[in-house]
Structure formats: C-alpha cells, structure tokens
Amino acid sequence: MSTPKKPVATATEKKTPGTIMGEKIRARANNLSDTEREALMGDAMRIIYGSQGDAARAHRH
Numbered sequence: 001m002s003t004p005k006k007p008v009a010t011a012t013e014k015k016t017p018g019t020i021m022g023e024k025i026r027a028r029a030n031n032l033s034d035t036e037r038e039a040l041m042g043d044a045m046r047i048i049y050g051s052q053g054d055a056a057r058a059h060r061h
Helices: 017-029 034-049
Strands: none
Touching: none
C-alpha cells in the first residue's frame, strides 16, 4: 500500500500594478450612468481620432 500524496499548494500570483489599477477603474466604470458613459466614449473618440467633426459614414458609395 502506498502512502497518500501531499496536496499541491496552489501558487498565488502577485497582482501587477496594472491589474490593480484596472480593477479600480472597472469598479468605478460599472457605476456610470448611460449619459456619463456616452460622454466619456465621445471624449475618447476625439482623443483617438483627433477630430471634433461629424462621424464618418459607414458606407463609402
């Protein structure tokens, strides 16, 4: 009869600063209203695309 094996200890990964920051931001973002979310998305699009003009059309013909 063999002896029972010891349970393997679970490895715990240390959270990176980015992971911790992401958790905090997601927690705050979950409490946004629809209008706040739309306003922030509009600001982000202006930062990304650098334009305050009209939205581009989906079809070009």
